[in-house]
Amino acid sequence: MATEALAPPAAGAGPRIKSELTQQRLRAARWFLVPMLIALAVVAGWPLLRSIWFSFTDASLNNLYGAEWIGFGNYLRWQVLESGTVRWRGLLVDGAWWNAVWNTVRFAFTSVFFETIFGMIVALVLNAEFRGRGIVRAAILIPWAIPTIVSAKMWAWMLNDQFGILNDLGMRLGLLSQKVAWTAQAETAMTAVLVVDIWKTTPFMALLILAGLQMIPKDIYEAADIDGVHPVKQFFRITLPLVRPALMVAIIFRLLDALRIFDLIYVLTPNSVATKTMSVLARENLFDFDNFAYGSAQSTLLFLLIAVLTMLYIWLGKVRFDGGDR
Amino acid sequence: MASIELRNVRKAFGAVEVIKGVDLEVRKGEFMVFVGPSGCGKSTLLRLISGLEDITSGEMLFDGKVVNALAPSKRGIAMVFQSYALYPHMTVYENMAFGLTLEKGQSKEEIQRRVEKAADMLQIRQYLDRLPKQLSGGQRQRVAIGRAITRDPKVFLFDEPLSNLDAALRVATRIEIAKLHEEMNQVTMIYVTHDQVEAMTLADRICVLRDGLVEQVGSPMELYEHPNSVFVAGFIGSPKMNFISGEKAAAFNAETVGIRGEHIAIVPDNGTWSGTVIHTENLGADSYVYLEMGTEEPVVVRLDGANDYKSGDVVHIAPMEDKIHRFDGAGKPIR
Amino acid sequence: MTATFDLWKFTKSVLFYALVVFIVVVSVFPFYYAILTSLKSGTDLFRITYWPTSFDLGNYASVLNQGSFPRNLLNSVFVSAVTVIGALFIAVTASFALSRVRFRGRGLLLMTILAVSMFPQMAVLAGLFEVIRALGIYNTPWALIFSYTIFTLPFTVWVLTTFMRELPVEIEEAAIVDGASPWVIITRVFLPLMWPALVTTGLLAFIAAWNEFLFALTFTSSNDTRTVPVAIALLSGGSQFEIPWGIIMAASVIVTVPLVVLVLIFQRKIVSGLTAGGVKG
Numbered sequence: 043m044a045t046e047a048l049a050p051p052a053a054g055a056g057p058r059i060k061s062e063l064t065q066q067r068l069r070a071a072r073w074f075l076v077p078m079l080i081a082l083a084v085v086a087g088w089p090l091l092r093s094i095w096f097s098f099t100d101a102s103l104n105n106l107y108g109a110e111w112i113g114f115g116n117y118l119r120w121q122v123l124e125s126g127t128v129r130w131r132g133l134l135v136d137g138a139w140w141n142a143v144w145n146t147v148r149f150a151f152t153s154v155f156f157e158t159i160f161g162m163i164v165a166l167v168l169n170a171e172f173r174g175r176g177i178v179r180a181a182i183l184i185p186w187a188i189p190t191i192v193s194a195k196m197w198a199w200m201l202n203d204q205f206g207i208l209n210d211l212g213m214r215l216g217l218l219s220q221k222v223a224w225t226a227q228a229e230t231a232m233t234a235v236l237v238v239d240i241w242k243t244t245p246f247m248a249l250l251i252l253a254g255l256q257m258i259p260k261d262i263y264e265a266a267d268i269d270g271v272h273p274v275k276q277f278f279r280i281t282l283p284l285v286r287p288a289l290m291v292a293i294i295f296r297l298l299d300a301l302r303i304f305d306l307i308y309v310l311t312p313n314s315v316a317t318k319t320m321s322v323l324a325r326e327n328l329f330d331f332d333n334f335a336y337g338s339a340q341s342t343l344l345f346l347l348i349a350v351l352t353m354l355y356i357w358l359g360k361v362r363f364d365g366g367d368r
Numbered sequence: 369m370a371s372i373e374l375r376n377v378r379k380a381f382g383a384v385e386v387i388k389g390v391d392l393e394v395r396k397g398e399f400m401v402f403v404g405p406s407g408c409g410k411s412t413l414l415r416l417i418s419g420l421e422d423i424t425s426g427e428m429l430f431d432g433k434v435v436n437a438l439a440p441s442k443r444g445i446a447m448v449f450q451s452y453a454l455y456p457h458m459t460v461y462e463n464m465a466f467g468l469t470l471e472k473g474q475s476k477e478e479i480q481r482r483v484e485k486a487a488d489m490l491q492i493r494q495y496l497d498r499l500p501k502q503l504s505g506g507q508r509q510r511v512a513i514g515r516a517i518t519r520d521p522k523v524f525l526f527d528e529p530l531s532n533l534d535a536a537l538r539v540a541t542r543i544e545i546a547k548l549h550e551e552m553n554q555v556t557m558i559y560v561t562h563d564q565v566e567a568m569t570l571a572d573r574i575c576v577l578r579d580g581l582v583e584q585v586g587s588p589m590e591l592y593e594h595p596n597s598v599f600v601a602g603f604i605g606s607p608k609m610n611f612i613s614g615e616k617a618a619a620f621n622a623e624t625v626g627i628r629g630e631h632i633a634i635v636p637d638n639g640t641w642s643g644t645v646i647h648t649e650n651l652g653a654d655s656y657v658y659l660e661m662g663t664e665e666p667v668v669v670r671l672d673g674a675n676d677y678k679s680g681d682v683v684h685i686a687p688m689e690d691k692i693h694r695f696d697g698a699g700k701p702i703r
Numbered sequence: 704m705t706a707t708f709d710l711w712k713f714t715k716s717v718l719f720y721a722l723v724v725f726i727v728v729v730s731v732f733p734f735y736y737a738i739l740t741s742l743k744s745g746t747d748l749f750r751i752t753y754w755p756t757s758f759d760l761g762n763y764a765s766v767l768n769q770g771s772f773p774r775n776l777l778n779s780v781f782v783s784a785v786t787v788i789g790a791l792f793i794a795v796t797a798s799f800a801l802s803r804v805r806f807r808g809r810g811l812l813l814m815t816i817l818a819v820s821m822f823p824q825m826a827v828l829a830g831l832f833e834v835i836r837a838l839g840i841y842n843t844p845w846a847l848i849f850s851y852t853i854f855t856l857p858f859t860v861w862v863l864t865t866f867m868r869e870l871p872v873e874i875e876e877a878a879i880v881d882g883a884s885p886w887v888i889i890t891r892v893f894l895p896l897m898w899p900a901l902v903t904t905g906l907l908a909f910i911a912a913w914n915e916f917l918f919a920l921t922f923t924s925s926n927d928t929r930t931v932p933v934a935i936a937l938l939s940g941g942s943q944f945e946i947p948w949g950i951i952m953a954a955s956v957i958v959t960v961p962l963v964v965l966v967l968i969f970q971r972k973i974v975s976g977l978t979a980g981g982v983k984g
Binding site: 063067068070075082085088089091092096163167170177178179181184185190192194195196199200204205206207245249250253302304305309324328329 | 719730734748749800801803806832833836857884913914920921931933951955958962965970974977
């Protein structure tokens, strides 16, 4: 009841008497929100609309303002050849684009899958009481704190085909029969990217899951112990269901982040078709190949794809963010 | 120095109506206690008077003027919160002076004079430089009261101020508040509690609330002697009034009869009723005997001094005829 | 019977500690190896060692003495600091409104803010490029400060809203009775109580800005205006054998050490900041 304080009744019942206090607070709230709303409109809302608009034009990097509306041409257009056959062109029939989509989705789901498993393991370890727990927690924060670019470079060096320590280690342990050019070969490039990403982001996952674990009251486990429930069963019947809300939120945060991946791939495996994601491809078109409009179309599709996936996830997973209607 | 009048005041949170049409007058300089079980709306009613909460409909008047929409700071009120609500980062002095520093045209000297005067009243002058976290619970409560006094309010609002204190401090602070009321006898005070002892000991008048409505308003003794309903009869007084219904009540021409434990005598024989002792409590000055006699709850008899009844003893009891409360089927008294 | 039980228990704790050691080694090794590499020079670089063999600060000297790396460091500090201060300034009042005042559309607004912080920066890149060109701040630190607002502002608003919601209602009500306006409540009552939250949020936003790459790569074009992530990414020679690994690792260590130190100092606060808002579902 105390938290209901200061709140006028919900809409519908309609407060017939709006006191000076309520009015003053509503007025203040409005002014307090204005700077944020303007800032977000200028850096997010307007640029988003402009990007979408560009995708329907023939804009080029040096001719942003002379851009003309060409409709859906960047997405799909056709040409009737003299022979009478119809040739489809545009983003929706672009093999390179669909390859990038596939790469992105494959990357995002694989990395989040492994991060969730490893994050859960790390979180369970950190949730146990043992000597040196503080050191472990400090240690796992290090990958999180290292800038992505820096970790890409560090791993690029470790994965180096000739002088990389990982090849050396693999050969010494007998896991590899010859040195592998991890980042350069098409077959291993995606694995390399996944390894670095999982290494870098598992800590975030672990911390979010740990926070969820720590909200589970200890006495539930004590009760289960007394009832003689096997620890493995305890995990699946108690821990997992109770940590599920935290887990679902952590997964969507990570998934959205993975779907927009750019920097790691740009640095670790530049120009590799096997790892080129939507973001990398779109930026290439926008700024390197001077296909500004085409790149905009790719950005727009990327945005749409992520928006649809997110809504599906929230809807199917019944995820509740703390919307904070208190 | 203000009278407060509520006319058919209602308050709804969304679809839930919490205050369902309250008419009430609080007189100038009066100490009024709102009492009732949790969820009865007593705190909400206090917050409506403070202006922290908007009333949904009805009228609220201070000194005959409608204040429905007036901001709390302009109503001339001061409030003492259950959790003290001291500003943790300010010293005791700053806590007490904060409101005054926000008023225009208050000189530093005047603020200091008023803070020190309030501090002297509550004997917290030696703590003025401390932070709230360096004080005990009781001291914090005094600071909270001091902060309210400094504002020199016309109406003093207390929201369960003693509920976070331990039993001994609670009694001491209760006496303190009673003294405060004597010293500031021109200030209207409204005090919310769920503890009927606090209500009985502090109030000039008590307002018993139940389910968003006023059940009865009156002086403590009026409520004790002439409760307006079974609810009030059961709520006021300790131990709780005994209620007896069925045949035994029918003998008194009532649906239910109520009789307080202190108004029952144990007699050798020829009592009105008889029962089996199931439990006794000796408190030294007085003692309680619990009797099983077919009523919903055991009947409690309060005796002066100690007693030596044992479980299983069968005793005869006689209620004082003129102290019997008779109620009809709707729980209203028959007079 | 008892002996086998103890053996099982022993095995379990050995396995557990093995897992712990594995986690720590995997987490720390790349950073350790970067330091190790940065202290090697010449042909030493291409001899794989697992333990420190040389202590040569030559790579650090060349990173700091030649080229624009010191300048890039300054750029990074300036851009990140100004971005964070700006975001906090706007976020404090906004989060008061979002956490303390109930108004129609509040839930929707909160969801929108969360959505902005999560949506792909690629989607606004073209439009932002246009805005930045129009404002005439292309290839200046202001282009980055401007564009970084897209992720620092929603993040700080979101976290501060969560923090502010936890502040006791009665303290605010006491201030209202004392006659404090919303502005006074924020500046004189809430802000002093929120320093820990501000430090945490600011630190997290700082790290995010410090690590940003896409905007920095796109909106700056000269060595002097770049931030360190871009500078490190572009530190390369023509062919693979010319990549100056020693210098890259030295630069990486310089960029990372302050972050690691900050993170270790503010460990607890960072963990609480990261999880705030996320797991209250």
